Amino acid sequence: GENVEQHPSTLSVQEGDSAVIKCTYSDSASNYFPWYKQELGKGPQLIIDIRSNVGEKKDQRIAVTLNKTAKHFSLHITETQPEDSAVYFCAALRGDIQGAQKLVFGQGTRLTINP
Amino acid sequence: DAGVIQSPRHEVTEMGQEVTLRCKPISGHNSLFWYRQTMMRGLELLIYFNNNVPIDDSGMPEDRFSAKMPNASFSTLKIQPSEPRDSAVYFCASSDKRGEQFFGPGTRLTVL
Numbered sequence: 001g002e003n004v005e006q007h008p009s010t011l012s013v014q015e016g017d018s019a020v021i022k023c024t025y026s027d028s029a030s031n032y033f034p035w036y037k038q039e040l041g042k043g044p045q046l047i048i049d050i051r052s053n054v055g056e057k058k059d060q061r062i063a064v065t066l067n068k069t070a071k072h073f074s075l076h077i078t079e080t081q082p083e084d085s086a087v088y089f090c091a092a093l094r095g096d097i098q099g100a101q102k103l104v105f106g107q108g109t110r111l112t113i114n115p
Numbered sequence: 116d117a118g119v120i121q122s123p124r125h126e127v128t129e130m131g132q133e134v135t136l137r138c139k140p141i142s143g144h145n146s147l148f149w150y151r152q153t154m155m156r157g158l159e160l161l162i163y164f165n166n167n168v169p170i171d172d173s174g175m176p177e178d179r180f181s182a183k184m185p186n187a188s189f190s191t192l193k194i195q196p197s198e199p200r201d202s203a204v205y206f207c208a209s210s211d212k213r214g215e216q217f218f219g220p221g222t223r224l225t226v227l
Binding site: 089 | 148158160170214220
């Protein structure tokens with residue numbers, strides 16, 4: 001089955017700097033890669049995703065890159081702000097022929113933005 | 116849309132009692148997922164449904180756990196009898212055919 005590894009487990013950056021979180025996956029058939037942000041006391045929130053037919057996607061200060069050959073994908077946050085502090089999860093999905101969609105999550109990265 | 120709705124938001128119960136968690140998925144979504152989150156084990160998928168049919172319950176820890184989805188707009192996760200080690204945050208999520216999963220706010224369960 002699919003296995004997703006996420007690094008680093010904790011990350012601390014100065015406000016205004018960039019943050020990068022990396023994930024690797026094992027199943028070459030996986031074709032959808034979302035990123036979730038979880039703030040304290042809340043459920044994970046989908047912030048950006050990428051499908052296997054593109055290599056990069058950007059939404060304002062957030063971008064995700066995908067390298068299918070190497071089976072890794074990364075989240076990039078530029079011009080970080082204190083409200084970016086949260087736990088971030090990557091995930092990979094292999095859609096099956098029945099249409100059921102099972103995400104496999106990474107272990108999470110606790111990002112702290114220092115003012 | 117109100118998003119995924121879960122109830123209760125917090126539940127405190129004593130060991131041995133039955134606990135029922137409830138979820139209302141986003142209207143039009145055809146898949147529903149139950150997750151458990153703890154500090155030690157992270158985010159674990161317990162069971163998921165597609166078109167109200169259970170597809171994979173391999174994540175359900177024991178026979179004490181059961182889940183139902185009687186219709187497209189409602190699901191329950193039941194623990195009977197509950198134990199202290201069941202204490203965790205339980206999330207429900209739903210998705211459409213594109214696979215984008217949206218999570219509810221979670222139920223924080225404490226078993227004393």
